[in-house]
Amino acid sequence: MKERIAKILLLAAAAAVFSSIFFPYWYLTVKAPQYPKGLHVQVYLNHVTGDVGEIDNLNHYIGMRPLGEAAKLEKKFALPGIAVIVVCLMLAILNRGKFSLLFILPAIVLPAVFAVDLYLWLRDFGLHLNPHAALSSSVKPFVPPLLGQGKIAQFHADANFGLGHGLSMLSAFLSLTVIALRFFKSGASHK
Amino acid sequence: MNKGCLQCTDFLLLTIALLMMPVSVGFAADEPQSPAAGLQTKLPADAAKVIHERGLKPDDILGAVSTFVPSGQYDDYMMFASGGHSGQMFVIGLPSMRLLRTIAVFEAESWQGYGFGVKETPLMNAPIGGDSQKVGWADTHHPALSETNGDYDGQFLFIGDKSHGRIAVIDLRDFETKQFADGTLMHNDHGGCFVTPNTEYIIEGAQYAEPLGGEYAPISQYKEKYRGLATFWKFDRQQGRIDIENSFAIELPPYWQDLADAGKGPSEGWVFMNSFNTEMATGGIEKGNPPFEAGTAQRDMDYLHVFNWKKAEALIAASKFETKNGFKLISLKTAIDEGVLFFIPEPKSPHGVDVTPSGKFMVVAGKLDPHVTIYSFDKMLKAIEAKDFEGNDEYGVPIIRFDAAMEAQVELGLGPLHTQFDNQGYAYTSLFLESAVARWTLGDDKFQAPEKPWTLVGKVPVQFNIGHLATTGGDTVNPEGKYLVALNKWSVDRFSKLGPLLPQNLQLVDIGKTGDTLKVLYDMPMGSGEPHYAQIIKADKLKTWDVYPEVGWNTLTQSKSDKAVMEGKIVRDGDNVEVYMPVIRSHFDPEHIEIKQGQHVTMHITNLERTIDATHGFSIAGYNIAASIEPGETVTIEFTADKPGVYPYYCLEFCSALHLEMAGYLMVKPKK
Structure with a gap:
């Protein structure tokens, strides 16, 4: 019975992580007086949408590299990576032994890996501004916010994780539940 | 919704104020008190004062409130x-x-x-x-x-x-x-x-x-x-x-x-x-x-x-x-x-x-x-x-x-x-x-x-x-x-x-x-x-465009021009010089155009901006050239560089904090 639930959960985890590729993992909204509707960027696993051109255009004044130069490798391997995670989850459905732990693991770490990677990129971009840029004297290197609010020059930035990331979190949670079901026998409820 | 109702209330009060105005304005000279006293519970107190000080009559106020369009709102x-x-x-x-x-x-x-x-x-x-x-x-x-x-x-x-x-x-x-x-x-x-x-x-x-x-x-x-x-x-x-x-x-x-x-x-x-x-x-x-x-x-x-x-x-x-x-x-x-x-x-x-x-x-x-x-x-x-x-x-x-x-x-x-x-x-x-x-x-x-x-x-x-x-x-x-x-x-x-x-x-x-x-x-x-x-x-x-539909827009044919480029270049063919020039905040590309006197210059200038209101201008003093290049637009300018000298060109629109820096030099070398 438990194993049956585990299999359903694994299937759901695979579906969740697969569908996450269609939704943004992270949002950034920046607001300034002359942009009453704000500028919006949506980061998907493998691409970035929104007002990228305008944000790049503004960023060049402070010497920040164009967004397109960030995480090139990650974007390239994102979809194959998700495919691997989904296949691993499938293998975990077929194999309930100790190896299945290994197959489930990638789905569990994905949300954290994304967040850490994004943070490192934000840091890298923010801290390595071109010192010859026009506004280099008024905007010092900084780390843009990963989550929550920040202020850069006249811009208020608001960052948040998106639905895609939520789906990857769901997948991770379901996968964790499967591990609990499979490897932590007779929990507190059975006492 | 709430805000709308507040405005309704304001309007009602104003209407009442208007009905009372003939009396109060009429006696304003004799009675120093504010003409709309007691009526402006929701109107700012200053409004009555302004009406009084400017000597506005009820019809004036009606005209004012009927025609005023607040900042950021549009005309009907x-x-x-x-x-x-x-x-x-x-x-x-x-x-x-x-x-x-x-x-x-x-x-x-x-x-x-x-x-x-x-x-x-x-x-x-x-x-x-x-x-x-x-x-x-x-x-x-x-x-x-x-x-x-x-x-x-x-x-x-x-x-x-x-x-x-x-x-x-x-x-x-x-x-x-x-x-x-x-x-x-x-x-x-x-x-x-x-x-x-x-x-x-x-x-x-x-x-x-x-x-x-x-x-x-x-x-x-x-x-x-x-x-x-x-x-x-x-x-x-x-x-x-x-x-x-x-x-x-x-x-x-x-x-x-x-x-x-x-x-x-x-x-x-x-x-x-x-x-x-x-x-x-x-x-x-x-x-x-x-x-x-x-x-x-x-x-x-x-x-x-x-x-x-x-x-x-x-x-x-x-x-x-x-x-x-x-x-x-x-x-x-x-x-x-x-x-x-x-x-x-x-x-x-x-x-x-x-x-x-x-x-x-x-x-x-x-x-x-x-x-x-x-x-x-x-x-x-x-x-x-x-x-x-x-x-x-x-x-x-x-x-x-x-x-x-x-x-x-x-x-x-x-x-x-x-x-x-x-x-x-x-x-x-x-x-x-x-x-x-x-x-x-x-x-x-x-x-x-x-x-x-x-x-x-x-x-x-x-x-x-x-x-x-x-x-x-x-x-x-x-x-x-x-x-x-x-x-x-x-x-x-x-x-x-x-x-x-x-x-x-x-x-x-x-x-x-x-x-x-x-x-x-x-x-x-x-x-x-x-x-x-x-x-x-x-x-x-009206269904107007905020910016032109695509970068490289020919506004006369209302279609994409084949002369738009993302990076500047100068193509020389004998005495014909073609300049392909993208512009974006806050530079022209190229910033140097070197020409020999008498050469014929054709410029294709493209505004790469996709942001509303990010218009750039282009001008060459001495050659009677002034262009307005709206976001996405490509314009063509042709002239014969018959006057030697150095001609700065610059952006005519105050496009950004670095607008003054948005410039370049046309250098026309004399024949001798």
Whole structure:
């Protein structure tokens, strides 16, 4: 019975992580007086949408590299990576032994890996501004916010994780539940 | 929601304040207390103080609150007003009466980069003045918005140039002029533009009779050689262009034709056009003849011209036309023989003929007669079928008996000029001499006023000498009856002293309530041209672009140019130098252009911006070049670098904090 639930959960985890590729993992909204509707960027696993051109255009004044130069490798391997995670989850459905732990693991770490990677990129971009840029004297290197609010020059930035990331979190949670079901026998409820 | 209710409350309070104002303002001099004391619980206390200090009367306050549009909110209506001999068009928001934009049409305008080197304008490309003569000005009179099923569709705007007999086409996606259609048969026109209900044709009535096609004949041969004209410009909506090839004109007696209107509903397929000087006066005050002003006003009746344009179109299709000076012309004889043209007597030297919203009636404002005369299209048609003619004019045009076609006459006052309509069953006629707007009732039309049909209901004085008037959607099948704008010719004492050349006065009139209730809300000085006529469209009918659809947009062809580049380059081919220059905040690429004296330079400048309002300019001092390059636009500039020296070029728009740094150098090396 438990194993049956585990299999359903694994299937759901695979579906969740697969569908996450269609939704943004992270949002950034920046607001300034002359942009009453704000500028919006949506980061998907493998691409970035929104007002990228305008944000790049503004960023060049402070010497920040164009967004397109960030995480090139990650974007390239994102979809194959998700495919691997989904296949691993499938293998975990077929194999309930100790190896299945290994197959489930990638789905569990994905949300954290994304967040850490994004943070490192934000840091890298923010801290390595071109010192010859026009506004280099008024905007010092900084780390843009990963989550929550920040202020850069006249811009208020608001960052948040998106639905895609939520789906990857769901997948991770379901996968964790499967591990609990499979490897932590007779929990507190059975006492 | 809450905010809306608060505003309602404010408005109610203000209304109460207004009702009390006559008393309080009246005693303000005696009583030092605030005039609106005790009433402003929700209004800021300062409001009452300001009203008191500025001495505003209740009507002033009503005008102010009726027309004020808060920051960031938009006007409900857009008015497109002609610019008279400024040669341009004006876009004015209603009810705020703020000038939102000028549209460069027939004259160079450097802010819009129009006429200073940029090739993507008709001003740089079209033959001007019919004979490739360079004409740098125009006299724009009567704008017309394109229509679908007799209602404005917000796609195109047409404007006639009286001085040179031209029509310009403006695309309302970008508010820019795309084409001049230049008549080759006559030098002038006054009675344009008017459109047929689906903008099949743009109608242009000539004014001062001439020998057609630019020929010469002495004025002594006026009756034999001089002719009037009605031009039917075919509009190709898909191309957004007048199709000159398939346009045609109808030869007319040498009366001075004037304003027109197209039939709609039951009268669709017909066009009505006024005339004066059916006396065929030829002036010559210096020879002891009566001057035109007297000679043209001898007869009590002139002729309303009635055209069957569907029939005329069929004649063109059947090749029953001649070609004169490259233009298709239906001769007067053919027009008479084929039943295309009829006359009806009309009093007296009229200015406007206007078709009512139902299309059943034609209203002629008699200028030198105190009446408007209303003709029934049904009666006209019956008279034509029954050949109920009082005779023919001396050129053989059948004249429908006045009483056979006349429906009613309404005495309005002195100098009726032009009529528009609303959705309450009223018509509005400008009274030039009386300097007033008259409201009167239609009978048996699309809408029914509470008063008796065909009667004068009320008047409102306007300041001063009103020419045309325009109501919201006022010449369509669906007039909106919200506002009227009086286009007054004289402002006399209305505005601050500005020297002897005074602005025009455009007055906004509230026409929302029935009865004798017309009220002037606002005076707008127009200090950069003389608007004659205007069209007012509901703002949400316009579908304008925020930025051009794609980077590299040719605004003349409204399609993507193949000259757009993302990175700058200079291509040299002998003495031809092509510069491909992208621009973006805040640089040009390239920033150095090195040329040898005498080389021919073609520049393709592309604004790479996709952000609203991120417009850049480009200018080269000494070469008379000024461009405005809106987001996405690609412009072409050509010049021969015949003057050696170093010429800085820079961005004309304050585009960014680094706008001043947005510059480059054109270096023209001397030949020696």
